């Protein structure tokens with residue numbers, strides 16, 4: 001395969017999942033920054049790639065563009081299977097997908113920028129709303145880690161998986177909304193170990209306006 005292009009926003013948790021998967025698998029790609037605060041995601045040129053007006057969006061070497069981080073992670077897994085980000089057996093994969101979906105489906109959509117903007121427009125306390133849903137969702141995530149006793153170095157045993165790729169960016173958002181992560185010792189431990197990984201560090205949010 002030749003070149004991939006990723007449309008991403010530096011502080012977008014969904015984009016971070018994909019940047020991290022690309023880094024873990026050692027795949028080179030071009031990064032295009034979509035500034036969500038400047039509403040670049042709503043520009044007609046970008047909506048042609050991503051009609052939902054969201055990042056991430058991956059453009060394949062054949063020019064076709066696809067959004068939604070989890071299907072993108074699936075495609076990367078199918079196209080570049082090593083090193084893997086999913087365990088081998090079906091039940092273990094089910095457990096990892098469940099963890100990933102708690103974040104992808106039950107937390108992130110409720111604290112997404114456009115949702116919070118609409119709440120604010122309607123006169124509601126959007127930060128309280130976001131904090132509530134993040135804390136509730138991470139509480140369930142912590143209980144899942146504990147109940148199935150599946151957590152180890154990472155969310156599912158000793159290997160990095162999609163569950164970690166979803167969890168760590170969500171922890172970053174949790175802090176932005178003042179969620180107390182001390183409530184979740186398993187999550188905190190996994191986050192700390194993930195943040196030491198070079199692949200995680202290379203995908204970590206960095207404001208492109210600030211030179212390193």
Ligand SMILES: N[C@@H](CCC(=O)N[C@@H](CS)C(=O)NCC(=O)O)C(=O)O
Nearest residue numbers: 012013014054055068069112113114
């Ligand atoms: N389910 C989508 C969510 C994508 C999404 O909500 N992206 C956010 C950034 S993390 C976004 O582009 N928000 C733009 C907006 O709300 O206007 C995925 O997993 O890719």
